[in-house]
Amino acid sequence: MRIGVFLISAFIVLLTILGFIAPFLTHHLIDANYLLTVIATAGALGGIAFAIYGWYSSRELPKMIDQKVNAQLESALARFNERLIKQQEAMQKVIASYQVSDTDRKIDLLQQAIDLDPTVYNALVSLGYVYWYDKDDFLAAEQCFQQDMEYHPDNYQAASDLAALYAHYNQLLSSLSWIRRTLELNPAAWKSVDEDTRFDAVRQKHFDDYEKLIKRAKSVRHGYDGLWGGK
Structure with missing residues (x-):
């Protein structure tokens, strides 16, 4: 569209310039009526050209918008399908x-899963347990x-x-x-926490x-904002 406006403007300017230099080429002087005629003609031609261009744009613009929107939707759909x-x-x-029973093979599969999608359910947690129990690698777990x-961040x-890992290594x-x-994220988990021997x-x-x-978590009934602010 910008190119079209530029071409029309350039055409009008060119006509105007030709109108001004024509008398010099024919060795005539420019009088006021001639000057007004040139300006009026250029203006009229410009108005007609922009009117035609506006009509064309009004017909083509919706198609251009539809094409652009469709291209964006197709791109978004392709990204979604890939994900x-x-x-x-x-x-x-x-x-x-x-x-899989082989530890290294299990680590390899889980790492491949994480490389594909680090948010995939239970991959990082499972890998953490492999490093913890099978490799005794605290830092990796x-x-x-x-x-x-x-x-x-809401995965209680x-x-x-993590609480069990730190307890296991006496931290x-x-x-x-x-x-x-854990109890901030899910106060209802107090029972499973309280029965977990890893926290002895x-x-x-x-x-x-x-x-x-535990007492704070058990007291929660309808929300717990503010209950965890005190000591």
Whole structure:
């Protein structure tokens, strides 16, 4: 459209210039009537040209908009389908890892799933448990659980996994902190937390703080904003 406006404007300017220089080429002087005629003619031609261009644009513009919108929709749909395929493939690899007994092969499958889609359900958590129980690699397990929390900040189960991991490696204050986070995300999880033997050392070492967290979670009925602000 910009090109069309430019061409019309250039055409009008060219006609105007020719109108001005024509008398000089024929050795005639420019009088006022001639000047007004040139200007009026240029204006009339410009008006006609822009009217025709406006009519054309009014017919073609909707088609251009439709084409652009359709192209954007097709591009978005292609990206969505590509993501969906990756998610499905990633989930298949996670499921396949459940059937594998070899630790390195399980790690490889889970890592492939994460590479395809780091947000895929349970991939990072499963990988964290492999590093924890099969490899006894605290740092790798911690990283997996923390990454899952980054992708799924409301995943109270991953928060509980981190609490259990810290308790297992005798980092009891960190464990207590993630128990708190677990119950902030889901106060109803207090029962499963309280029955989890992996937190026995936390209960023994930090009994009062632990009981305070459980008591707060149990008291929740209709929302819990503000309940976790105090000590």
